[in-house]
Amino acid sequence: xxxxxxxxxxxxxxxxxxxxxxxxxxxxxxxxxxxxxxxxxxxxxxxxxxxxxxxxxxxxxxxxxxxxxxxxxxxxxxxxxxxxxxxxxxxxxxxxxxxxxxxxxxxxxxxxxxxxxxxxxxxxxxxxxxxxxxxxxxxxxxxxxx
Numbered sequence: 001x002x003x004x005x006x007x008x009x010x011x012x013x014x015x016x017x018x019x020x021x022x023x024x025x026x027x028x029x030x031x032x033x034x035x036x037x038x039x040x041x042x043x044x045x046x047x048x049x050x051x052x053x054x055x056x057x058x059x060x061x062x063x064x065x066x067x068x069x070x071x072x073x074x075x076x077x078x079x080x081x082x083x084x085x086x087x088x089x090x091x092x093x094x095x096x097x098x099x100x101x102x103x104x105x106x107x108x109x110x111x112x113x114x115x116x117x118x119x120x121x122x123x124x125x126x127x128x129x130x131x132x133x134x135x136x137x138x139x140x141x142x143x144x145x146x
Contacts, residue, residue, distance in 0.1 A: 046072070
């Protein structure tokens, strides 16, 4: 094999390894990337609202940004006060209906491999185990470092 072909093969392998390393790093940092995206999105919303406040009021850019942040915070708190009771009632109703809904799903599925798989999932969730391996002792495993 000529030297140039060997060099280009090594270069191609290095590029592929670099791309794979970047993909793994991005996958590992997905939470950080999503957090950064959310921060930029929220900043854009605050800035747009501040621009509207600045246009229709005598406030400067900095004061209108502060007013925009305060306005969003007040609307959030107000929404929680107004709709908090309704949301908590809806969640309580949902929690009350879930066992019946789960039973309905099990009845529609009937017997077979899917029913057995759902039972394994239910058992694993209730015991804190793994779906594939089955139940495990609480306090063990990679999350606790034991």
